[in-house]
Amino acid sequence: MLDKMRQDSIRFVLSLWDEERGGFRFAHGNEVTLMGTAYALHALEFLGHLNQVTDADKKKMISFIMSGCQGDGTFRDMLFKEEMIATQEHDVEYFEGETTCFCQQALDILGHISPSRKFPKKVLSKKKLLSEFDSYDWKNPHLNSNRVMFWLAQFVFEIERHSRNELIPLVDAALDWIDDNQSKLTGLWKGNLPVSLSAAMAGTFHFTFFYFYRHRPLLFLNRIIDSCIKLQRDDGLFSRNQDVGQTCLDYDALDLLAKASLVSDYRQDILDNVFQKAREPLKELLNSDGGFANCKFRTLKNQKQTFVAKYHTGLEICSCDTSESNSFSTWFRMLALVLTYSENEIKKSSFVFRRLPWLGYHDIDAIKRSYRGNSTNNKANVIKGFQNIKLVEGLNRIYTDNNSNEMIVTFDVKTCDQTWVQINTGTEILSEEICSNSTLFFMFDINRSFDIELISEGSYRIANFEAIPKIG
Numbered sequence: 001m002l003d004k005m006r007q008d009s010i011r012f013v014l015s016l017w018d019e020e021r022g023g024f025r026f027a028h029g030n031e032v033t034l035m036g037t038a039y040a041l042h043a044l045e046f047l048g049h050l051n052q053v054t055d056a057d058k059k060k061m062i063s064f065i066m067s068g069c070q071g072d073g074t075f076r077d078m079l080f081k082e083e084m085i086a087t088q089e090h091d092v093e094y095f096e097g098e099t100t101c102f103c104q105q106a107l108d109i110l111g112h113i114s115p116s117r118k119f120p121k122k123v124l125s126k127k128k129l130l131s132e133f134d135s136y137d138w139k140n141p142h143l144n145s146n147r148v149m150f151w152l153a154q155f156v157f158e159i160e161r162h163s164r165n166e167l168i169p170l171v172d173a174a175l176d177w178i179d180d181n182q183s184k185l186t187g188l189w190k191g192n193l194p195v196s197l198s199a200a201m202a203g204t205f206h207f208t209f210f211y212f213y214r215h216r217p218l219l220f221l222n223r224i225i226d227s228c229i230k231l232q233r234d235d236g237l238f239s240r241n242q243d244v245g246q247t248c249l250d251y252d253a254l255d256l257l258a259k260a261s262l263v264s265d266y267r268q269d270i271l272d273n274v275f276q277k278a279r280e281p282l283k284e285l286l287n288s289d290g291g292f293a294n295c296k297f298r299t300l301k302n303q304k305q306t307f308v309a310k311y312h313t314g315l316e317i318c319s320c321d322t323s324e325s326n327s328f329s330t331w332f333r334m335l336a337l338v339l340t341y342s343e344n345e346i347k348k349s350s351f352v353f354r355r356l357p358w359l360g361y362h363d364i365d366a367i368k369r370s371y372r373g374n375s376t377n378n379k380a381n382v383i384k385g386f387q388n389i390k391l392v393e394g395l396n397r398i399y400t401d402n403n404s405n406e407m408i409v410t411f412d413v414k415t416c417d418q419t420w421v422q423i424n425t426g427t428e429i430l431s432e433e434i435c436s437n438s439t440l441f442f443m444f445d446i447n448r449s450f451d452i453e454l455i456s457e458g459s460y461r462i463a464n465f466e467a468i469p470k471i472g
Contacts, residue, residue, distance in 0.1 A: 002338070005283070006350065008290030009330050010049045013040050015289070016327055022060030026313075026327055027320035034068045034077040035318050036327060037061065038102035042360055043331035045109045048350040062112045065103050073117035075103035077317070084316045089143055095314065097150030104157050105358055116162045117154055126173040133177060138191040141203030142248075145189065148174065149206040153358050156213060160356060175216060178207050187223030198231055198240045198249065205252035208259060209357035212366045218259075222266040228253045229267065229274055235299060236277040243322075244297040244304060245281060247311075247329045251336040254278060255362070258339035262364060263371040275340035282337045291325025292333035335360060398452065 016025045016036065023032035024040035041061065044050055053061075068075045074096055082092055100117070107114045123129045129151070136144040155171050158164040183190035188200035195203075204224065211218055218224065231238050231253055238253040239246040254275070261271050285292045294311040297304040312319035313328055320326050338351050343364060354360035 005286060006047050009334055010047050012289050012291035012325055012330060013043050013327055016040055022064035024327060026318035027324055031079055031317055033079060033317050034065060034075060034099055034103055037065060038106040039327040039331055041106040041109045043327055045352055046331060046335060046360055048352050058110050062107060062110050065107055069115060073115045074100045079317055086312045086314055086316050089140060090314045094147060097147060101150050101153045113161050117158055123151055126170060129170055129173060130177050138193050141189045141191060141195055142199045145203035145206040152210050156357055171210060171214060175211060175214060179219060182219060184220055186227045187220035188227050197227055201228060201231060202249060202252045205256055209361040212370050213357040215370050217371045221260050221264050224256055225260050225266055228257050229270060232274055236281040242298045242300060243295045244299060245285060245295050247294045247332045251332040254336045254339050259367055262343060262367050279340050282333060285333055287325045289325050292330045293325055294322045294329045296323045
């Protein structure tokens with residue numbers, strides 16, 4: 001099934017190519033553009049088709065992309081005009097960063113290294129870089145986390161392709177800044193402004209690949225899992241409104257869960273159901289031309305209905321009807337679908353992930369390596385029975401005696417700061433936030449095991465842990 005969809009998607013993407021100009025359209029009816037070309041090449045790489053493209057055709061593609069290269073190493077589409085920006089939140093600087101990143105990666109896909117980037121002074125010191133990040137409008141982390149991603153992707157490109165190792169401290173400083181803006185309770189972007197869980201999720205996704213590039217673990221990974229599971233809708237996808245699916249949000253959430261599942265066994269049975277639930281609605285977005293749509297249906301009065309709306313990636317020159325196939329949705333939809341399958345199935349497949357930390361990156365070995373020997377390992381601290389229990393910060397899995405049934409569990413938390421405790425019984429999740437010394441009391445049914453997770457902002461210790469059978 002997946003291989004046929006892969007072949008169909010290749011057929012669609014190739015149908016967007018303008019052989020004479022060497023570039024691709026975003027969708028049928030569009031002009032040939034740099035972004036349309038970059039999306040198509042990312043898709044062809046992931047679909048495992050690059051080795052079928054002739055050297056002569058690759059030269060045409062490289063020539064088309066390089067026609068947009070500016071003197072400072074940035075890229076700009078010759079068709080781009082400010083009045084073509086489709087929203088009020090996007091701006092010229094945003095598209096300069098986006099187009100540059102996508103063109104650098106597209107050329108890398110073709111085996112051509114783009115010229116070295118001349119960065120503005122405002123991002124060339126840790127203090128100035130973080131000040132730049134702070135200046136973005138964080139009421140919308142979904143959008144503006146992209147701006148951070150664009151800078152980091154360009155830094156890493158320079159480090160890896162032009163040996164500019166002096167930029168590594170800027171990447172590390174940025175990751176420290178992201179850690180400081182992460183919620184311990186949701187695992188997602190927090191910042192200093194209230195935002196929806198969905199927007200925080202999308203913001204977090206744009207940062208993750210740089211952690212694995214620097215062999216750093218994502219903090220509060222199990223909270224990230226909880227948050228993404230909450231965002232899955234009854235239709236199996238992750239949109240914010242009545243639409244059945246949204247290209248970016250569906251991929252973002254499933255990518256976070258897929259990467260988390262490689263290094264954490266937390267709620268694994270539920271994750272398997274999440275992935276399975278997402279597969280069919282993703283497949284339904286495939287069109288007869290072999291490409292994928294952004295969205296085909298809305299749920300109105302509990303019924304799926306077709307609708308008409310424009311879909312774009314911020315520019316009018318890359319737009320189409322939301323139910324129409326386009327190169328960006330085809331790439332992201334296939335990525336999301338593949339990530340719902342197991343690690344072994346992915347390794348055996350013909351799909352090719354991006355080598356550099358960027359959209360489409362899924363280096364399984366690098367992700368696992370980021371957690372080896374790290375104190376924030378998300379695997380469970382296993383405890384058998386109730387004798388000499390010692391809980392650690394993070395996930396504790398307690399296995400009971402086989403003859404245990406309903407239990408009363410109590411324990412004292414001695415803390416000088418805020419501690420958050422979550423009990424996962426396997427059938428329900430019980431949470432408590434503690435701001436001072438207190439005794440927690442829980443009663444629940446136990447079959448074989450239950451999890452206790454501790455997250456603390458200060459020092460704490462557990463005293464007088466007790467679990468006894470309930471009488472009567």
